[in-house]
Amino acid sequence: MAKQYSYKFKEAAIALFLDIIQKINRKNKNKYYKFFQNELQLSPKEFETIKINILKEKNIKKEIQVIKEELEFSQYNIMSFLMILNRCIILDGCELDSYQKFEEIRDGLLRK
Secondary structure, eight states: OOOOOOHHHHHHHHHHHHHHOOOOOTTTHHHHHHHHHHHHOOOHHHHHHHHHHHHHOOOHHHHHHHHHHHTTTOHHHHHHHHHHHHHHHHHHTOOHHHHHHHHHHHHHHHOO
């Protein structure tokens, strides 16, 4: 998805990603920085700022709605976003808990 995303979209996306990712730590954070920079045009500094804000307040339903609006409710764009989310799960090691959270987010994104 090569698109300029709004900051609000990036916040919502990172909230969803952080709900799934289980193992971001000092050793592997660079691979996530690179992933988010490639997929969401998000610098490491932006990621850390968003991460701090998200830990204070997170509302998955609200974040899903922001994503859907930014992607203009386009099934193609939503599926493209889900592919990015799925690649992130693979990067994280494909834990069962992560995939179950992915399914919840997927269902929320695909619900009309």
